[in-house]
Amino acid sequence: MDLCNRSEVKRLLDKYGLAPKKAFGQNFLINPSVPRMIAENSYALAASTPGDGPHAVLEIGPGVGALTCRLAEMYDRVVAVEIDRGLIPLLGESLADYDNVEVVESDIMNVDLPTFIEEKFGDILSAGGTLSVCANLPYYITSPVIMKLVESFPMSAPLPYAAITVMIQLEVADRLASEAGDSEYGSVTASLALRADVEKLLNVSAGNFHPAPKVASAVIGIIPHGGICQIYPEYKTSPLDPDTLGKKTVELIGLAFAQRRKTFVNAVSAKYPKDKITEVLEAAGMRVDIRGERLSPRDFCILADLLNR
Ligand code: SAM
Numbered sequence: 001m002d003l004c005n006r007s008e009v010k011r012l013l014d015k016y017g018l019a020p021k022k023a024f025g026q027n028f029l030i031n032p033s034v035p036r037m038i039a040e041n042s043y044a045l046a047a048s049t050p051g052d053g054p055h056a057v058l059e060i061g062p063g064v065g066a067l068t069c070r071l072a073e074m075y076d077r078v079v080a081v082e083i084d085r086g087l088i089p090l091l092g093e094s095l096a097d098y099d100n101v102e103v104v105e106s107d108i109m110n111v112d113l114p115t116f117i118e119e120k121f122g123d124i125l126s127a128g129g130t131l132s133v134c135a136n137l138p139y140y141i142t143s144p145v146i147m148k149l150v151e152s153f154p155m156s157a158p159l160p161y162a163a164i165t166v167m168i169q170l171e172v173a174d175r176l177a178s179e180a181g182d183s184e185y186g187s188v189t190a191s192l193a194l195r196a197d198v199e200k201l202l203n204v205s206a207g208n209f210h211p212a213p214k215v216a217s218a219v220i221g222i223i224p225h226g227g228i229c230q231i232y233p234e235y236k237t238s239p240l241d242p243d244t245l246g247k248k249t250v251e252l253i254g255l256a257f258a259q260r261r262k263t264f265v266n267a268v269s270a271k272y273p274k275d276k277i278t279e280v281l282e283a284a285g286m287r288v289d290i291r292g293e294r295l296s297p298r299d300f301c302i303l304a305d306l307l308n309r
Pocket residue numbers: 024025026027028029060061062063064065066067068081082083084106107108109135136137138139141
């Protein structure tokens with residue numbers, strides 16, 4: 001079965017009385033080289049981690065299974081979470097040849113990730129293996145899914161993933177891969193950078209999907225680092241524990257970007273007294289008229305620490 005052939009995908013959907021659902025962001029891949037490249041990039045990131053344990057992957061939104069098959073050929077275990085009940089019997093047929101794949105019918109936004117990961121991958125992780133996340137994400141919830149993958153775990157420890165490799169809108173990919181001072185830099189970018197590095201891996205044009213989306217896409221790799229303990233080693237001298245400091249930093253980032261045309265002092269003055277903010281900026285050697293868009297994730301950690309002393 002060729003799950004990347006437009007006519008085959010249409011035939012399969014017809015057979016199960018289905019059509020692509022806009023509400024679920026269903027744009028299926030119809031160029032076989034794209035899922036292959038996504039899976040290869042994902043697996044290469046997992047395989048480059050130290051250790052020789054088994055490798056597992058969580059896929060979000062398998063659709064008709066085009067990416068799932070490629071992942072199943074590389075990874076030891078694939079667990080795929082699909083919201084669309086209608087696709088479950090279809091996936092039973094399209095993935096019948098793979099005994100290392102489990103499909104779970106659920107909305108990823110309602111999944112309790114720490115419990116789910118322990119249940120589905122606890123054995124692999126205790127055997128020294130890795131867990132990755134890989135998806136051609138539904139575009140209507142790209143950022144919420146990415147933030148959920150990250151924010152479900154405490155700030156004080158590295159995230160439990162070798163890497164998160166996802167296809168998303170090109171515009172969002174550019175935003176997430178941007179840095180302080182870039183025009184695309186914003187609160188999701190800065191908050192994500194507290195936990196991981198983001199690398200743009202591939203550009204994918206709209207013609208590779210059925211139906212074709214209105215926007216171009218890109219694949220990014222989100223590679224967890226040591227979190228705020230790595231980017232702000234001075235956390236050890238803070239009266240706040242790393243989790244609280246992390247939460248205060250994320251909150252500060254949110255305030256700074258909620259009104260991005262304002263200076264940092266004015267943007268966060270609803271929460272902290274202006275004279276304290278000015279004093280802290282001076283103590284940190286930063287300009288008092290600086291805007292949030294110029295502050296790096298580490299700068300936000302420094303400021304959150306000093307503002308909460
Ligand atoms: N992986 C397939 C591919 O690459 O051809 C399909 C990708 S399609 C862009 C997005 C998939 O995510 C669809 O199968 C859709 O039903 C599923 N989906 C949408 N929202 C979801 C959610 N909240 N939880 C889990 N799956 C979801």
